[in-house]
Structures are given as C-alpha cells and as structure tokens.
Amino acid sequence: MRSTFRTTGDIKSVPILFLDIETTGLHPDRGAWITEIALLGDRGVRLATKLQPGDDRILSTKLPYLIDQLGSGVVVGHNVQFDLRFIAYEADRLGETGPDLQFIDTLGLARKLLTRARDHCLKTALRAFDITPRGELHSAITDARAVRSLFWRMIDHGGFGTLADAGLKPLNWRAF
Numbered sequence: 001m002r003s004t005f006r007t008t009g010d011i012k013s014v015p016i017l018f019l020d021i022e023t024t025g026l027h028p029d030r031g032a033w034i035t036e037i038a039l040l041g042d043r044g045v046r047l048a049t050k051l052q053p054g055d056d057r058i059l060s061t062k063l064p065y066l067i068d069q070l071g072s073g074v075v076v077g078h079n080v081q082f083d084l085r086f087i088a089y090e091a092d093r094l095g096e097t098g099p100d101l102q103f104i105d106t107l108g109l110a111r112k113l114l115t116r117a118r119d120h121c122l123k124t125a126l127r128a129f130d131i132t133p134r135g136e137l138h139s140a141i142t143d144a145r146a147v148r149s150l151f152w153r154m155i156d157h158g159g160f161g162t163l164a165d166a167g168l169k170p171l172n173w174r175a176f
Contacts, residue, residue: 005074005102007164011155014163015073016042018151020143021083024053028089036140037062039069040148048141060094067091071099074168078106078122078147084171091173098173104166106147109154112167122146129153 005014018040025032033053039046046069049062066087077083080103091098110120114128123137131149135142160166 005163005168007168008162011161011163011166016151017046017069017073017075018144018148019070019075019077019080019083020140020147021086022138022140022143023086028086032086034059034086034090037066038140038144039066040144041073042148045141056094059090063087063091063094063096067096067098070101074163075101075103076106076147076151077103078110078125078143078150080105080107081171088173100170100172100174102163102168102170104151104163104168106151106154108167109151109158109160113154113158122150125150125154129157 020038021034022036023032023034034051035053036050038048047062047066049058051058070087075084084103088098106122106125107120110117110125110128114120114125117124117128122143126133126146126149129150131146131153133142133146135145137143137146154160155166158165
C-alpha cells in the first residue's frame with residue numbers, strides 16, 4: 001500500500017525523497033539510457049548507483065527497489081518529470097510496475113520564486129540561493145544533494161508550509 005499525503009499537510013511532517021538521474025540523452029524511446037541514479041532521504045542515501053548504457057543486469061536489480069522507495073514519500077527533483085519519465089520507460093521495458101506517487105518539482109518552485117532569473121536551471125537556482133554543491137553538478141548524487149538543499153531553502157524563503165503551497169502533484173504511473 002502506498003501513502004497518499006494530504007495537500008494541506010505540514011510539509012515538514014512527511015517523508016521527502018530527493019531523486020536525480022543522469023542519462024545519455026533526452027529520449028529513452030530514441031535510445032537514451034540511464035547512467036546514474038541517486039535517491040536520498042532527509043538523512044541519507046537510499047540508492048546511489050552507476051550503470052553502463054545497455055547493461056540491464058544492474059538496472060533490473062536496482063529498479064524494483066527504486067520503485068518501492070519512490071512510493072514511500074513525496075518525490076522531489078529538479079525537472080523531476082524528466083527523471084520519472086525515464087524510470088517509467090525502463091520499468092515498462094523490464095516488466096516492472098511503478099506506484100502512483102506524489103511529487104514536487106523544484107524547477108516549478110524556481111520559476112515561482114526567481115521571476116527575474118535568466119533561466120531556472122539547477123545551477124542558476126543554486127546560485128540564487130547561495131548554495132554551493134559538494135562536487136560537480138551533473139552527477140546524480142551531487143545533484144540530488146544539491147536539490148535537497150535547494151528545496152529546503154526554497155520552502156523557507158517562499159514560506160511554503162503545506163504540500164499544496166509547494167506545488168504537490170500526483171503522478172499516475174500507468175498514465176505516464
């Protein structure tokens with residue numbers, strides 16, 4: 001059974017998961033592959049793995065765990081629908097079924113809070129909130145950690161007290 005969090009719930013009282021993946025391209029249906037996956041909770045790493053493009057051996061062992069974890073909290077990422085689309089594609093290709101889940105996109109929060117920014121990419125948002133990532137961006141673990149810092153800074157800065165304030169959205173895996 002998966003948890004569904006009330007949009008009026010206190011944002012600091014629900015489990016938040018921070019997701020990032022790295023890929024070889026933009027479209028999984030055109031041959032792009034997942035090369036890294038990172039999933040963090042507030043207190044630590046739940047999954048961090050590197051994959052060789054085209055090697056289903058590791059992906060097929062990590063994907064069921066990742067899918068199970070995604071259903072256990074609110075998923076947060078920067079342009080997170082991109083990441084979820086890749087995961088949904090690979091899950092379908094490997095015969096897995098994902099959970100319906102809820103997510104918040106820090107890209108949407110950046111657009112809401114950084115109205116004068118030239119763009120809303122992760123690097124720009126981090127700079128706007130004076131956050132220095134530990135490591136090079138475009139590595140799944142570094143980006144997930146950066147998103148975790150960015151998310152909480154945006155929540156505080158924007159005064160977002162509830163999940164609805166932060167833009168919580170449902171994702172129906174089967175319709176994705």
